Amino acid sequence: xxxxxxxxxxxxxxAESALPVAVSLSKAFGSTVTLIHIIEHxxxxxxxxxxxxxxxxxxYDYLDQVARQNFPPEIKVIRHVHTEExxxxxxxxxxxxxxxSPDLIVMCSHGAGGLRDIMVGSxxxxxxxxxxxxxxxxxxDENRSNPxxxxxxxxxxxxxxxEHEKALPLAKExxxxxxxxxxxxMVVYTLGTLPTERAVTSRLLPxxxxxxxxxxxxxxxxxxxxxAASFQAEGLNVSWEVRRGDPAANIIETAEQSSxxxxxxxxxxxxxxxxxxxxxxxxxxxxxxHIPLLLVPVR
Numbered sequence: 373x374x375x376x377x378x379x380x381x382x383x384x385x386x387a388e389s390a391l392p393v394a395v396s397l398s399k400a401f402g403s404t405v406t407l408i409h410i411i412e413h414x415x416x417x418x419x420x421x422x423x424x425x426x427x428x429x430x431x432y433d434y435l436d437q438v439a440r441q442n443f444p445p446e447i448k449v450i451r452h453v454h455t456e457e458x459x460x461x462x463x464x465x466x467x468x469x470x471x472x473s474p475d476l477i478v479m480c481s482h483g484a485g486g487l488r489d490i491m492v493g494s495x496x497x498x499x500x501x502x503x504x505x506x507x508x509x510x511x512x513d514e515n516r517s518n519p520x521x522x523x524x525x526x527x528x529x530x531x532x533x534x535e536h537e538k539a540l541p542l543a544k545e546x547x548x549x550x551x552x553x554x555x556x557x558m559v560v561y562t563l564g565t566l567p568t569e570r571a572v573t574s575r576l577l578p579x580x581x582x583x584x585x586x587x588x589x590x591x592x593x594x595x596x597x598x599x600a601a602s603f604q605a606e607g608l609n610v611s612w613e614v615r616r617g618d619p620a621a622n623i624i625e626t627a628e629q630s631s632x633x634x635x636x637x638x639x640x641x642x643x644x645x646x647x648x649x650x651x652x653x654x655x656x657x658x659x660x661x662h663i664p665l666l667l668v669p670v671r
Contacts, residue, residue: 553609558613621656
């Protein structure tokens with residue numbers, strides 16, 4: 373599934389928070405891993421209170437050290453340093469993803485200094501908008517711990533959009549390969565949590581809107597039950613749940629209550645991406661939970 377994993381690093385311990393996930397997946401799938409560092413134009417002396425990598429040799433030495441200390445000998449690890457200084461690190465990583473053709477990008481969800489442009493609304497949006505490479509975002513570990521990562525329980529939020537179901541094949545293959553449980557979730561709005569453009573109508577027709585939302589909840593139950601039954605027929609361990617309220621808040625609450633190891637979300641390309649990020653679902657999930665988030669691009 374993931375034959376080639378790309379991991380951007382800037383030399384800081386926060387960026388290294390992505391390494392345990394990359395190690396776990398590379399072991400599970402026998403993936404080749406490319407560790408990449410981009411030399412930043414006019415780079416600061418320090419990043420996160422640590423020495424910033426600004427020279428080619430020290431960057432290669434750093435990546436060598438990371439490879440030796442984190443990955444077992446049987447995993448092929450490639451070290452790549454982009455020596456030409458760039459002003460936009462996020463854009464350079466996107467360009468390298470096109471050149472190196474990874475199946476997955478694993479990286480810290482945010483940072484500063486060399487990764488200051490690599491925010492949820494920047495690098496992830498640029499990568500997803502290409503419609504090619506899934507990106508797995510990991511919350512930075514400020515305690516600098518290096519825990520062993522396992523993916524035994526996957527949360528897959530759905531909304532009934534057939535396009536978003538394109539994340540299901542990847543989720544299913546992950547569940548099969550890792551012997552993980554799949555939890556399907558659909559969140560139906562309440563009157564008080566409707567997005568702005570729909571809230572105006574609900575205020576004018578509250579009774580009708582309430583009835584429509586109740587009907588949506590009933591349809592959601594049928595929808596998820598059907599999906600779960602099809603996966604169970606393939607021998608997968610699947611559960612499903614419909615919740616009411618704010619989607620992001622319910623995704624986070626469900627993931628934490630069920631001890632999910634990974635949240636898998638699908639999103640569209642450029643036009644759909646704008647709507648997706650405008651809804652603030654993914655950024656809120658990423659910034660409000662420690663659980664890794666896998667964004668799967670769909671056209």
